Amino acid sequence: xxxxxxxxxxxxxxxxxxxxxxxxxxxxxxxxxxxxxxxxxxxxxxxxxxxxxxxxxxxxxxxxxxxxxxxxxxxxxxxxxxxxxxxx
Amino acid sequence: xxxxxxxxxxxxxxxxxxxxxxxxxxxxxxxxxxxxxxxxxxxxxxxxxxxxxxxxxxxxxxxxxxxxxxxxxxxxxxxxxxxxxxxxxxxxxxxxxxxxxxxxxxxxxxxxxxxxxxxxxxxxxxxxxxxxxxxxxxxxxx
Numbered sequence: 001x002x003x004x005x006x007x008x009x010x011x012x013x014x015x016x017x018x019x020x021x022x023x024x025x026x027x028x029x030x031x032x033x034x035x036x037x038x039x040x041x042x043x044x045x046x047x048x049x050x051x052x053x054x055x056x057x058x059x060x061x062x063x064x065x066x067x068x069x070x071x072x073x074x075x076x077x078x079x080x081x082x083x084x085x086x087x088x
Numbered sequence: 089x090x091x092x093x094x095x096x097x098x099x100x101x102x103x104x105x106x107x108x109x110x111x112x113x114x115x116x117x118x119x120x121x122x123x124x125x126x127x128x129x130x131x132x133x134x135x136x137x138x139x140x141x142x143x144x145x146x147x148x149x150x151x152x153x154x155x156x157x158x159x160x161x162x163x164x165x166x167x168x169x170x171x172x173x174x175x176x177x178x179x180x181x182x183x184x185x186x187x188x189x190x191x192x193x194x195x196x197x198x199x200x201x202x203x204x205x206x207x208x209x210x211x212x213x214x215x216x217x218x219x220x221x222x223x224x225x226x227x228x229x230x
Binding site: 019020021022024025026027028029030031032038039040041042043044045046047048049050051052053054056057058060063064067068070071074075078079082083085086 | 158161162164165168169171172173175176177179180182183184186187190191193194197198201202205206208209212214216218219222223226227228
């Protein structure tokens, strides 16, 4: 029995406590966690200037949303490089 | 390993040196008057003690190496987390800058529309199929 207890003490060395980095924080400050809004639609009887304005707003919405996508791409690429450096 | 967390390192070193002393005494000074009666005990305890001490010294070395690695990994992890924070700040600044440019451009185009395109509002009628086509394109895919 004593031998078993002693062995149990010695075998605890086989378990190494792992050091796992925290899951990287999302770029929320850059607005990357917000969903892209729906595009604006035209009203019936819209004038040419309304069409132009709606197109202008929708293009701006697209480019604002593209910023989020670009943020995520850069965030992933940089984090991957930094993560791969751990343990080397 | 729990045994190394609870026991100070000098205990294992002492066991190692005491075992050597016991073996040397048992094997080389076994015929000395006061030691003679303990020779066998010194030899056996010396051999067992030395074997145990060598094992424990090896395990202690391994434990220390592992602890050093864990500390290194902790440091690297902290650096990684800091880098992530810095990256997020950098991305926030970058995206704010781009958003500002988009906003300025949008306002500029709106002013241009108000000034130039409105002139053609009465000359160009927008047919309903055009409006429908635009709205269908603008609708999110479900």
